[in-house]
Amino acid sequence: MEVFAAMRRVAHEFGFRHVTLFASTSPDEMLLSRIIVETTLPSSYVQEFDRRRLLRLCPIAPIVAGSVLPHCWSLDEPENIRGFAIPATMEELQRRHGMITSVAMALNSLDGDRFLLRFDGVRPRLTQVELNEIGMLVLHAFNVFDKLRRSARTTVVGPLSSRELEVVRWTAQGKTSAEIGRILSLSDHTVNAYMTNAIKKLDCVNRTQLVAKALRLRLIM
Known part of the structure; x- marks a missing residue:
């Protein structure tokens, strides 16, 4: 929370209204709310985004994932300058919530988890100097976040x-x-075996209790 508070200050200093940390997910994920780690976005925006199932139409993640540098764009730019199309329903929703100019940056944890940090607001497109500066600040903050996250996981995972x-x-x-097996290239039997072991190790009785306990202990995010 302290690291994210620092990112809120960074957003403010650069003239952005919102900052969001997303966890990467499978391509067939449908809901934005499931991949948000922390955000300052209003709940009304997230709810409408999910109600319209806009995540599957979002062009940003694949573009940002291909670079280690922050990527900046504006709804006010022509598509040929921006470099990608934005669905009309998504643009209307973002304009309504003051998300005109955005910056996003892919982040990779040392343990292989992937994240994306995004800033949104109403301001001119960032200069290259500003992009370099915000990129360095994000990397430093994420490094602290990742160390804390992995330390907490090591402490409580057992x-x-x-x-x-x-x-x-x-x-x-x-x-x-079956879906997990396809994602991890494992058989259903192997996935169920891992699940059974986890249930026993965390002293749970079923999958629902296991997930709830894992979230409470912050083993997963």
């Missing part, structure tokens, strides 16, 4: 293996054993 954590994390996102 006997859970990294593969068991993966299975629990995907279960928390509503995936079935």
Whole structure:
């Protein structure tokens, strides 16, 4: 929370209204609310975004994922300058919530987890100097966040293996054993075995209790 508070100050200093940290997810994820780690976006925006199922139409993640540098764009730019099309329904929603100019940056944890940090607001497009500066600030903040996250995970995970954590994390996102198996290239039987082990290790009785306990202990986000 302290790291995210620092990112809120960065957003303010650069003239942005909102900052959001997303966790990466599978391409078939449908809901924005499931991948938000922290955000200053109003709940009304997230709810309408999910009601319209706009996540599957969002062009940003694949573009940003291809670079280690922050990517900036504006709704007021022509499509040929911006470099990608934005669906009309998404543009209307973002304009209504004052999300005209945006910056997004892909971030990779040392343990392989992927995140995306995004700033949104009403201001001119960032200069290259500003992009460089905000990129360095984000990297420093994420480095602290990642150390704290991995330290907390190491402290409370106990006997859970990294593969068991993966299975629990995907279960928390509503995936079935068959879907998790396809994502992780495992058989249904193996996925269920990991799930059973995790249930026993965290002293739970079923998957629902396991996910709730894992979230409470911040084993997953």
